[in-house]
Amino acid sequence: MGQYILGRLYQTVLVLFGVSAVVFLLLHISGDPAVLLLPQDATKEAIEQFRHAHGFDQPLYVQFYRFLSGAVRGDLGNSLKFNQPALALVLDRFPATLELALAALVISIVTGIPLGIISAMKRNSPVDTSAMVLSMLGQSVPAFWLGIMMILLLSVKWQIFPPFGRGGISHLILPAISLSTWSAARVARLTRSGMIDVLGQEYIRTARAKGLANLVVVQRHALKNAILPIITVLGLDLGGFLGGAVITETIFAWPGVGQLAMQSIYSRDYPVVQATVLLVATGYVLINLLVDVAYAYLNPRIRFG
Amino acid sequence: MEQGTQDQRSLNELLRAGLSRREFLQHCGRLGLSLPAAAVLLSAGTRAGAAAQQTTALAVGLTYDVTTLDATMQYDAQTINVYGNIYDTLLRKVWANGEFTIEPHLAESITTIDDTTWELKLRSGVKFHNGDEFTGEDVRFTVQRVLDPAVASPQFSNISGYDHVEVVDPYTIRIITKQPFPLVPITLCNLRIVPAKYFEQNGAEHVAANPVGTGPYRFVEWVRGDHLTLEANQGYWNGAPGISSVVFRIIPEDATRIAALQTANADLILAVPPINAPALEATPDLTVAKTLIERISWIELQALPDSGRPTAKREVRQAIAYALDRDALIEGLLLGNGEKVATMLTPKHLGYSPDIPGYEFDLDKAKGLLSEAGYPDGVELEFMVGTGGQSKEYAEAIAGQLAKAGITARINLVESAVLLAGWQKHDFGDMILGTWTSNTFDADGTLYPLFHSDTVWSNYSNPEMDRLLDEARSTLDTAAREQLYKQALQILHDDMPGVPLWEQMALYGLSKRLQWQPRPDQELFLVEASLSG
Numbered sequence: 001m002g003q004y005i006l007g008r009l010y011q012t013v014l015v016l017f018g019v020s021a022v023v024f025l026l027l028h029i030s031g032d033p034a035v036l037l038l039p040q041d042a043t044k045e046a047i048e049q050f051r052h053a054h055g056f057d058q059p060l061y062v063q064f065y066r067f068l069s070g071a072v073r074g075d076l077g078n079s080l081k082f083n084q085p086a087l088a089l090v091l092d093r094f095p096a097t098l099e100l101a102l103a104a105l106v107i108s109i110v111t112g113i114p115l116g117i118i119s120a121m122k123r124n125s126p127v128d129t130s131a132m133v134l135s136m137l138g139q140s141v142p143a144f145w146l147g148i149m150m151i152l153l154l155s156v157k158w159q160i161f162p163p164f165g166r167g168g169i170s171h172l173i174l175p176a177i178s179l180s181t182w183s184a185a186r187v188a189r190l191t192r193s194g195m196i197d198v199l200g201q202e203y204i205r206t207a208r209a210k211g212l213a214n215l216v217v218v219q220r221h222a223l224k225n226a227i228l229p230i231i232t233v234l235g236l237d238l239g240g241f242l243g244g245a246v247i248t249e250t251i252f253a254w255p256g257v258g259q260l261a262m263q264s265i266y267s268r269d270y271p272v273v274q275a276t277v278l279l280v281a282t283g284y285v286l287i288n289l290l291v292d293v294a295y296a297y298l299n300p301r302i303r304f305g
Numbered sequence: 306m307e308q309g310t311q312d313q314r315s316l317n318e319l320l321r322a323g324l325s326r327r328e329f330l331q332h333c334g335r336l337g338l339s340l341p342a343a344a345v346l347l348s349a350g351t352r353a354g355a356a357a358q359q360t361t362a363l364a365v366g367l368t369y370d371v372t373t374l375d376a377t378m379q380y381d382a383q384t385i386n387v388y389g390n391i392y393d394t395l396l397r398k399v400w401a402n403g404e405f406t407i408e409p410h411l412a413e414s415i416t417t418i419d420d421t422t423w424e425l426k427l428r429s430g431v432k433f434h435n436g437d438e439f440t441g442e443d444v445r446f447t448v449q450r451v452l453d454p455a456v457a458s459p460q461f462s463n464i465s466g467y468d469h470v471e472v473v474d475p476y477t478i479r480i481i482t483k484q485p486f487p488l489v490p491i492t493l494c495n496l497r498i499v500p501a502k503y504f505e506q507n508g509a510e511h512v513a514a515n516p517v518g519t520g521p522y523r524f525v526e527w528v529r530g531d532h533l534t535l536e537a538n539q540g541y542w543n544g545a546p547g548i549s550s551v552v553f554r555i556i557p558e559d560a561t562r563i564a565a566l567q568t569a570n571a572d573l574i575l576a577v578p579p580i581n582a583p584a585l586e587a588t589p590d591l592t593v594a595k596t597l598i599e600r601i602s603w604i605e606l607q608a609l610p611d612s613g614r615p616t617a618k619r620e621v622r623q624a625i626a627y628a629l630d631r632d633a634l635i636e637g638l639l640l641g642n643g644e645k646v647a648t649m650l651t652p653k654h655l656g657y658s659p660d661i662p663g664y665e666f667d668l669d670k671a672k673g674l675l676s677e678a679g680y681p682d683g684v685e686l687e688f689m690v691g692t693g694g695q696s697k698e699y700a701e702a703i704a705g706q707l708a709k710a711g712i713t714a715r716i717n718l719v720e721s722a723v724l725l726a727g728w729q730k731h732d733f734g735d736m737i738l739g740t741w742t743s744n745t746f747d748a749d750g751t752l753y754p755l756f757h758s759d760t761v762w763s764n765y766s767n768p769e770m771d772r773l774l775d776e777a778r779s780t781l782d783t784a785a786r787e788q789l790y791k792q793a794l795q796i797l798h799d800d801m802p803g804v805p806l807w808e809q810m811a812l813y814g815l816s817k818r819l820q821w822q823p824r825p826d827q828e829l830f831l832v833e834a835s836l837s838g
Contacts, residue, residue, distance in 0.1 A: 030720075030722060030723070031720070031722025031723055031725070031726055032722065032725070032726050032729075035722070035725040035726060035729060036721070036722055036725065037459060038459050038462070039380050039459060039460070039462055039463065039743075042459075042461075042462040042761075043461075043462045043465055043754075043760070043761075044759075044760065044761050045462075045465065046461045046462040046465065047761065049454050049457055049461065050457045050459075052454075053454065053455060053456075053457035054457065081372045081373075081379075082372050082373055082513070083372075083373050083375065083378055083509065083510070083513050084373075084510065084513065084514070089529070092529055093529065093530060096530075096531075148558075148560050148561075151560065151561060151564045152560075152564070155564055155568055156564050156567050156568055159568060162568070162570065163561055163564040163565055163568055163570065164554075164556055164561045164564070164565060164570070165531060165532070165554065165556075165570075166531055250557050250558055251558045251560075251561055252561065253531075253554070253555055253556040253557060253558070253561055255528065255529060255530030255531035255555070256530070259370075259530050259557065260370075260529075260530060262557075263369055263370060263557075266721070268722055
């Protein structure tokens with residue numbers, strides 16, 4: 001197991017190198033930060049001065065080498081816009097994004113899994129149909145639409161939740177629901193299909209024949225076997241929440257990494273975009289590693305050589 | 306008919322709830338909801354019943370985060386909105402009836418010693434928030450920092466005409482310019498003075514997050530991406546402000562910003578989309594404040610003869626100007642929130658001339674000019690448009706009008722960085738939809754960068770224009786400058802390298818407990834505001 005984890009960590013370094021190279025190249029061919037960060041009436045002299053001061057007048061390979069040699073020392077450069085270390089800016093926003101992502105994950109788990117189990121157990125009943133219609137809606141409704149509608153109804157009209165910002169739990173509920181809806185719906189559908197598959201197996205019939213309580217059969221025998229693909233999906237979703245909460249964070253004015261990334265992409269703030277992508281990619285790869293390790297724990301048949 | 310009236314009423318209620326008409330219809334369409342069904346689903350959301358915050362604290366909804374609080378290092382509108390309350394300038398613009406005068410502020414007087422030397426007497430006894438005394442050294446430090454190539458300040462181009470500052474005594478300074486530079490007073494209205502000693506002791510990085518100024522508000526807290534808090538400087542040299550504290554909240558999404566106002570989580574929001582203004586105005590506790598600003602919308606045309614583009618022909622450019630019905634565009638796109646302009650300058654600019662007639666909508670003239678240019682069957686043009694704001698809708702409306710004159714404008718929608726890069730390289734096709742502001746209220750700030758052949762933005766080359774613009778920026782004689790700009794505007798009118806469209810209007814959403822007038826320079830000086838209730 002230890003050797004497996006070490007191997008995966010080595011792969012992580014390679015993945016991060018690849019991600020850095022791709023992001024660096026894409027950013028540098030997508031636009032010039034000087035024209036976006038300087039005032040409109042900036043003179044040619046001012047634009048050249050800016051490019052020289054930030055090294056943008058150097059060949060691309062020199063800029064990439066400088067970026068990499070800084071990155072291995074943990075220095076991802078200073079933000080062009082904020083004039084602060086890029087990594088510190090991103091890390092400063094990371095707790096907010098992590099809080100939102102974990103809240104969304106919890107909502108996905110506590111709504112999606114029970115809904116899927118109940119649907120599977122009451123297959124083809126009105127409960128099953130309603131649950132599946134609900135999950136279909138959850139997967140179809142765009143997050144931005146749901147977010148705005150929740151603000152209009154639950155904040156503006158009924159004034160139950162604050163419409164934006166980060167604060168106590170009341171601030172967290174609407175953005176977390178908005179972010180988790182798609183994932184919760186997918187988890188519900190996956191749980192349902194997995195449980196239907198497992199509940200039809202011989203050993204479940206045997207367990208029932210032994211006289212075990214329905215709850216014990218479901219919890220101990222069925223769910224444990226049906227849950228592996230759900231864990232994979234939840235792991236991927238958590239990675240997605242960390243990197244892909246841009247829309248939700250923007251709608252709810254949530255001060256996380258996604259909002260910073262969006263602002264930085266628009267202004268071609270290379271160091272901040274690079275730091276964001278590297279951090280999110282690292283999180284994504286590590287979460288996947290944890291999911292794989294969790295497999296071994298949950299299913300003794302899986303062993304890593 | 307009755308159903309339609311009900312629909313309209315329900316729709317208005319929805320709009321009041323903070324969703325734009327277009328967004329709402331798009332969303333309904335996606336869900337397959339009919340308008341009445343959706344309107345029943347949602348009813349009016351109003352501020353009524355919201356727990357009004359009975360406090361002397363003001364909450365302001367900004368559209369994006371502040372970038373730095375080092376006033377020498379940034380020049381974007383949101384950042385100025387905040388640090389403009391922390392720092393002071395040497396001079397300031399005072400507005401009355403849409404016009405401004407430049408008046409002393411941290412400086413008590415400004416005089417010219419000779420064509421390149423301006424002497425300023427500074428106010429004594431003014432303290433920075435940390436207790437340091439304000440002197441000429443702070444002015445010298447601020448100017449030198451902006452001019453320092455190693456600092457790469459975004460404000461460099463604003464004062465690039467300055468050479469250096471001499472400190473005669475603690476309360477007298479001299480600004481030496483490279484050549485006669487008439488924009489010194491107006492640039493001093495925009496240059497915020499930072500404390501030299503505090504900067505040298507703590508370093509730029511510290512100052513960027515812990516600003517110290519002489520202004521009416523002192524810095525309290527900045528949670529990046531979320532909010533920024535200021536409190537009144539009770540010892541302010543010009544009288545303590547009436548509002549005791551201010552929280553700037555970062556709310557990028559229009560609908561959420563409006564919801565913040567409706568739920569009493571903000572007293573003032575910026576950048577209200579015109580389509581939402583009527584609904585906000587109809588809400589009892591809210592109002593919308595508007596003002597025309599210096600920003601111009603116009604169509605930049607590729608007028609360089611060697612570009613080989615159809616717009617290199619003057620007749621094609623004039624045909625475009627005649628083919629546009631600006632009144633219809635302002636009414637249809639901006640819902641009346643704009644003012645038609647005949648030239649690239651507004652009446653607020655030094656150098657503006659009301660004698661330039663502009664081009665009135667005339668399709669026959671447009672078609673005639675196209676024929677003269679050798680395009681009797683019409684012409685196809687490439688129209689580069691940025692993705693920001695409502696540019697796409699504007700471009701589509703413009704292309705629709707041009708089509709009636711036989712001009713097919715093929716819209717090339719690109720990300721704003723791509724548009725700016727293409728513009729600088731003169732590689733954008735025939736037309737660009739642009740907006741421009743220099744915040745100098747001086748013709749030089751608009752005409753020089755856009756139409757002098759030696760700038761990155763200009764797609765026009767005319768030695769006579771270059772001469773007029775060079776001469777006008779190097780004399781201190783205001784009357785002579787106005788004459789030179791009048792000639793320049795006449796040439797631009799005849800050659801039409803850029804088609805002026807409209808002067809933009811800024812819209813703010815306000816709680817009625819806030820008394821505040823928006824300024825045409827878009828400065829958000831909260832010392833000018835007061836709260837009731």
